Amino acid sequence: MPTTVIDEKFGTTVGTIISKARHDLMKVVWIWVTALAISAVPVGLLARRNRPSLLTGALVVALFVVFALGGLGLGGAGAGPRSDLAGLLILWIVVMAVLAWLLLITFARMNGSFVERIKWTGVGVGVWILVGMIVSRASGEMQDLRMEAETQAFVDQEARAEAEIPRTRAKLDRTPERRQAVLDSALAQVKGEFRVQNYREIGRFVVFGDPATEPDRVVVWTVVTPTPHITLLSYSFYGERLHQRVNTLLRERGYPVKIALGFASSTAIDSAGGDAAYFGRDGSKVIPQYLPDNVIGNHPRRLEPPRRKG
16 A cells, blocks of 8 residues: 555544544533533522522531431441441541531521521522532533443444454465464463453363364364362353354454364363373364354353264
């Protein structure tokens, strides 16, 4: 591809990214400007009619907030044998006492009768609750905007990766001897992912077939060691997904076809006398559970011991 074409595409991509970033920034600014403008209306009207009620209402709302946070702090996930419950309780009481004291002073300095003070305190509470709802709504809009941006970024990344696959495959087809290294790296990656995500160990992989000359005849066997608590059957949910993940990685790295994958017990292999006796020298004695055209259904397929040929 000529350099000028690459430069044009790169410039177009950068320009699109900058334009989208500016558009998202304008959305953020517009959301918060709108939220603050709407909030300013009830706050301004209340300040004009009875300014002290603003502070009084804010203190009442703060009391409710501190009470809720204090209740969560004392009885929520943070409580436990190692939690400093006494210190937390003292801090909670002190904060509540300070807020109550400020509320009483502010309430005493308000003008009007006791009933008027109560009325305007209630109005102040209502205004601050309304402002809180408006701000919460704005925060929700921001959360939706962030999730939309993350989703779009993921879709764009997947599209770029998909567009890169034909070029990667063509490059690997020119050097088919590198397919073995691609297969080894994919298996090493899924082995680490499997341990982290599923809390189960894969002992080793046994590979039959030559990826360089016959990539469609390659079969990978996953050897696991069952325990009284983790049997071969317990891998039913993970087996199909492991097969799918292996083929996804291979496809992304240019491997031309899907391969088969099977699960075998190390106990059964040892009882048979080793890999050659169990699988056969070329792996032809047993049939893997997951063939290249396997499709994941709504329910995981029961993982049975591999069937033997003949």
